[in-house]
Amino acid sequence: MTRGRTNIFAITGLHVVVALLALVVITPLLWLVCAAFKNGFDLFSYAFVPWGHLDHLTLDNFRMLAREQPFFRWMANSVFLTCLQTVLVVTFSSMGGFALAKYRFFGRRLAMVLMGLTMLLPSQVLLPSMYELVYHLGWMNSYAAIVVPGCMSVFGIFLFHQAMGGVPDELLWAARVDGCSEIRLWWEISLPIVRPMTGAFTLMSFLGAWNSFLWPQIVLQDARKFTLPIGLASLLGLPEYQAHYGILMAGTMLAIVPVVVVFFVLQKDFIAGLSSGAIKG
Amino acid sequence: MAQRTWAAQQRWAPYLFLLPFGAVFAVFFAYPLGRSLVLSLYNTAGPRAQRFVGLHNYRFLLTDRVFWLACANTVAYTIAFLIIQIPIALGLALLLNNPRLRARNIFRFCFFSTYLVGQVFVAVVFAILLDGQQGLLGQAMRWFGLPAVDFLGDPRFALSGVLLAGVWLATGFGMIYLLAALQAVDQELYEAADVDGAGKWSRFIHITLPGVLPVLLFLVLVGTVGGFQLFELPYVLFQGAGPNYSVLTIVMYLFMTGFEGGNLGYASAIGWMLVLLIAIFSLGQVWILRRVVK
Numbered sequence: 001m002t003r004g005r006t007n008i009f010a011i012t013g014l015h016v017v018v019a020l021l022a023l024v025v026i027t028p029l030l031w032l033v034c035a036a037f038k039n040g041f042d043l044f045s046y047a048f049v050p051w052g053h054l055d056h057l058t059l060d061n062f063r064m065l066a067r068e069q070p071f072f073r074w075m076a077n078s079v080f081l082t083c084l085q086t087v088l089v090v091t092f093s094s095m096g097g098f099a100l101a102k103y104r105f106f107g108r109r110l111a112m113v114l115m116g117l118t119m120l121l122p123s124q125v126l127l128p129s130m131y132e133l134v135y136h137l138g139w140m141n142s143y144a145a146i147v148v149p150g151c152m153s154v155f156g157i158f159l160f161h162q163a164m165g166g167v168p169d170e171l172l173w174a175a176r177v178d179g180c181s182e183i184r185l186w187w188e189i190s191l192p193i194v195r196p197m198t199g200a201f202t203l204m205s206f207l208g209a210w211n212s213f214l215w216p217q218i219v220l221q222d223a224r225k226f227t228l229p230i231g232l233a234s235l236l237g238l239p240e241y242q243a244h245y246g247i248l249m250a251g252t253m254l255a256i257v258p259v260v261v262v263f264f265v266l267q268k269d270f271i272a273g274l275s276s277g278a279i280k281g
Numbered sequence: 282m283a284q285r286t287w288a289a290q291q292r293w294a295p296y297l298f299l300l301p302f303g304a305v306f307a308v309f310f311a312y313p314l315g316r317s318l319v320l321s322l323y324n325t326a327g328p329r330a331q332r333f334v335g336l337h338n339y340r341f342l343l344t345d346r347v348f349w350l351a352c353a354n355t356v357a358y359t360i361a362f363l364i365i366q367i368p369i370a371l372g373l374a375l376l377l378n379n380p381r382l383r384a385r386n387i388f389r390f391c392f393f394s395t396y397l398v399g400q401v402f403v404a405v406v407f408a409i410l411l412d413g414q415q416g417l418l419g420q421a422m423r424w425f426g427l428p429a430v431d432f433l434g435d436p437r438f439a440l441s442g443v444l445l446a447g448v449w450l451a452t453g454f455g456m457i458y459l460l461a462a463l464q465a466v467d468q469e470l471y472e473a474a475d476v477d478g479a480g481k482w483s484r485f486i487h488i489t490l491p492g493v494l495p496v497l498l499f500l501v502l503v504g505t506v507g508g509f510q511l512f513e514l515p516y517v518l519f520q521g522a523g524p525n526y527s528v529l530t531i532v533m534y535l536f537m538t539g540f541e542g543g544n545l546g547y548a549s550a551i552g553w554m555l556v557l558l559i560a561i562f563s564l565g566q567v568w569i570l571r572r573v574v575k
Contacts, residue, residue: 011381022391032406044415092301099298122510124532125552128545129317135328149309182294211399213513229401233517236405245409252402259397
């Protein structure tokens with residue numbers, strides 16, 4: 001058995017290799033954080049931090065971001081849209097998944113087949129006709145065009161259908177005998193049981209909504225209604241910002257922070273969801 | 282009486298639960314899907330001016346050299362992406378799965394963290410990192426004595442620049458799935474292999490690889506579908522199609538014809554070609570891989 005003679009060199013080597021790889025991977029993010037605090041002169045003259053002149057580090061980029069651009073407005077727009085969309089899509093998907101998993105009703109088969117067929121369909125094929133529809137509804141430049149289609153997810157229904165299948169029928173029947181209404185069967189009994197799945201899907205939906213670019217880019221025209229991805233991408237295109245990369249980096253850094261926070265809150269569920277529900281599918 | 286309301290409640294509950302989803306699905310998925318088939322038979326200038334042209338859009342697509350260029354770029358990206366991403370993700374997962382590794386959760390988070398950064402934000406950062414003259418990558422390459430490559434200006438390297446960003450973004454995602462799969466592999470198999478005196482390589486081939494195969498197939502499929510839908514990364518990185526259309530993708534061409542050019546009909550036809558290509562590639566992969574497994 002090799003386990004008997006623990007090779008200290010092999011273990012140290014393993015840690016060194018993994019740590020170096022991790023460092024390489026997060027270098028762009030480290031660079032981003034450094035760039036956000038550097039002034040324009042130091043941005044490219046020092047690869048990361050100007051060690052000799054730590055007093056050069058500055059919050060000017062953030063100040064200018066607040067002063068010259070509607071950045072915090074975009075941030076507020078993004079937070080509002082993403083939260084609303086995530087809550088709605090998780091609620092509706094879990095309701096639908098519960099219905100498909102725990103009831104036998106007319107049309108159930110058809111619904112399952114229909115959704116199965118649309119799973120692999122690239123959503124981009126819908127862009128032109130969605131644009132036409134939204135245009136005729138008078139929803140151009142309005143958040144309804146983003147939130148209403150965004151509160152539906154076939155993938156979410158599938159995930160919840162799979163997870164809710166594990167809720168024991170006996171439990172539901174016992175609750176019914178005790179006078180529990182159908183809606184409480186979903187909310188108070190089934191949802192807590194599929195908590196890991198809920199956490200994983202919440203994280204996925206949040207990520208998707210927060211980072212969404214193409215559809216909002218088509219629908220939103222007024223710069224004050226922009227979300228962070230569209231706003232920052234538009235800054236990159238402006239000629240005067242060629243020299244102000246620091247501001248752009250400060251904005252990008254702030255745009256990533258909320259996602260990291262949400263990830264830390266939900267990461268246990270996410271990992272659990274990965275190894276239970278999502279992989280079986 | 283109570284019995285009856287009870288039964289009625291149970292009978293109608295599933296429909297009510299599915300109502301919000303179903304309503305949105307019908308109006309914002311099923312209808313646009315059918316409508317886009319119809320729309321692809323029209324030439325349009327914005328949502329108002331439309332002219333029926335039959336199958337002309339599809340015929341034109343077959344001879345549209347820009348479209349085929351977009352296809353070539355997209356397919357090249359997707360294949361290169363899979364060839365690079367999957368082995369790296371598997372290698373990282375194997376390293377992290379070593380039982381003697383301390384602080385596994387911290388490392389796992391480091392590798393996965395890139396996936397939390399949205400494509401647009403990755404593109405904004407890489408637009409500056411890849412800058413030929415001043416960017417960090419150029420500086421690092423010069424430091425190692427390599428010739429600086431202009432990823433953003435040279436059409437020969439533009440797609441590699443996108444690839445670099447794409448692999449950086451998604452490898453941690455693959456790793457986290459593979460790690461979960463590795464941890465689910467039955468440990469008794471390894472102990473049995475130890476008893477049989479199997480070497481490291483044969484353990485990898487005969488136990489580890491079959492154990493993670495479903496996840497590998499899943500990642501190939503996800504990577505293919507995702508690769509074919511590539512848009513944000515190159516579009517933001519190059520503020521368009523790049524030098525000589527070198528990073529033009531299918532979705533970018535759809536976006537440009539439909540929303541910058543205003544021809545929603547032709548854009549719909551491009552969309553349906555994308556559907557067709559994804560169907561062919563993903564079903565083909567499933568078919569080939571099934572045979573390989575058998």
